[in-house]
Amino acid sequence: MKSSLIVFTCFVAGLLIGFISQVDFQILNDLSMWLLYLLMFIVGISIGADRRLTEMIRKTNMRDILYPIVTIVGTLILTLSITPFLNQLSVGDCLAINSACGYYSLSSILLPELSTSTTLISAVEIGSIALLSNVLREILSLSCMPTITKRFGPRSAISSAGVTSVDVCLPAIARCCGEKYVAPAILHGTIIDISVPWLIAVFTSI
Amino acid sequence: MIILILVLLAGAIIGRIFLQGRKLRISKLLMFTVALLIGVLGYNIGSNPEITTALPRLGLISVILGITGMIGSIIATYFVDKFLNR
Numbered sequence: 526m527k528s529s530l531i532v533f534t535c536f537v538a539g540l541l542i543g544f545i546s547q548v549d550f551q552i553l554n555d556l557s558m559w560l561l562y563l564l565m566f567i568v569g570i571s572i573g574a575d576r577r578l579t580e581m582i583r584k585t586n587m588r589d590i591l592y593p594i595v596t597i598v599g600t601l602i603l604t605l606s607i608t609p610f611l612n613q614l615s616v617g618d619c620l621a622i623n624s625a626c627g628y629y630s631l632s633s634i635l636l637p638e639l640s641t642s643t644t645l646i647s648a649v650e651i652g653s654i655a656l657l658s659n660v661l662r663e664i665l666s667l668s669c670m671p672t673i674t675k676r677f678g679p680r681s682a683i684s685s686a687g688v689t690s691v692d693v694c695l696p697a698i699a700r701c702c703g704e705k706y707v708a709p710a711i712l713h714g715t716i717i718d719i720s721v722p723w724l725i726a727v728f729t730s731i
Numbered sequence: 732m733i734i735l736i737l738v739l740l741a742g743a744i745i746g747r748i749f750l751q752g753r754k755l756r757i758s759k760l761l762m763f764t765v766a767l768l769i770g771v772l773g774y775n776i777g778s779n780p781e782i783t784t785a786l787p788r789l790g791l792i793s794v795i796l797g798i799t800g801m802i803g804s805i806i807a808t809y810f811v812d813k814f815l816n817r
Contacts, residue, residue: 535767535769535770538770539770539773539775539777540777541777542773543774543775543776543777553774553775556771560764561735561768562734564768565735565736567742567761569741570745570746570757571746572739573742573743573746574751592811595807595811596804599805599807599808600804600807601803603799603802604803607795607799611795619796650789653782653785653789657785657790657793657794657797658793658800660776660782662800664772665798668769677805680808680809681804681809681812684804685801687800687804691736693768693772696764696765700762711739
């Protein structure tokens with residue numbers, strides 16, 4: 526809980542500074558990418574230094590392929606159950622937005638192109654919703670990672686991260702769930718990563 | 732994403748060759764870098780006018796959808812995990 530709070534505070538502080546200071550620091554945009562590289566490198570070193578590496582790879586099995594499917598299905602079922610309350614959006618668009626599982630960069634670009642929205646909310650705005658909701662999923666998963674791991678187990682923490690379990694959330698997964706979950710998390714993120722464009726295409730067409 | 736995985740692999744190879752079997756204390760370093768990363772992410776969102784102007788009108792729908800998707804996957808995985816590890 527304590528580390529969740531620290532991370533969340535950092536996020537809010539960054540948000541406020543970004544909002545108040547009107548100067549656009551391009552360097553900070555690049556910095557996030559470099560920080561991510563640094564994180565991946567550190568995680569890599571800690572996996573490499575761990576003697577259980579070969580055992581970890583050997584233990585990757587069919588179950589690890591099942592979990593990303595559970596992540597997508599779980600996301601879609603609960604989304605479907607709340608669509609009656611979101612009458613500004615069509616069912617297909619709701620499912621398409623959430624099928625991105627945290628993949629905000631792709632969904633916010635794909636959805637305005639593919640959405641055939643006839644409701645009050647335009648296709649361009651659906652792109653904005655996809656961006657906001659999927660960014661939120663990433664931020665919440667990252668900041669609540671320790672709590673989710675504790676309450677629901679490491680598999681649920683990986684699932685919560687969705688597609689970001691392969692990049693942004695991977696260092697946090699390594700830290701909170703342990704290094705043995707790094708390989709399943711990479712597989713989880715990669716499978717969702719490949720599925721998202723297809724899912725969005727399918728749901729926007731219904 | 733491919734570059735990220737390559738960086739991870741490079742780290743793993745270096746760790747394997749030079750540091751194998753040593754007890755590394757990188758938990759704090761990881762925590763610090765994650766906090767820094769999310770601070771920068773927050774900054775990027777806060778300084779993006781496209782997001783901040785859409786926030787008042789589309790914010791609530793986005794929050795509902797984002798949280799629903801996340802909770803759905805957590806619950807589904809929790810029960811599948813329980814079922815598989817009976």
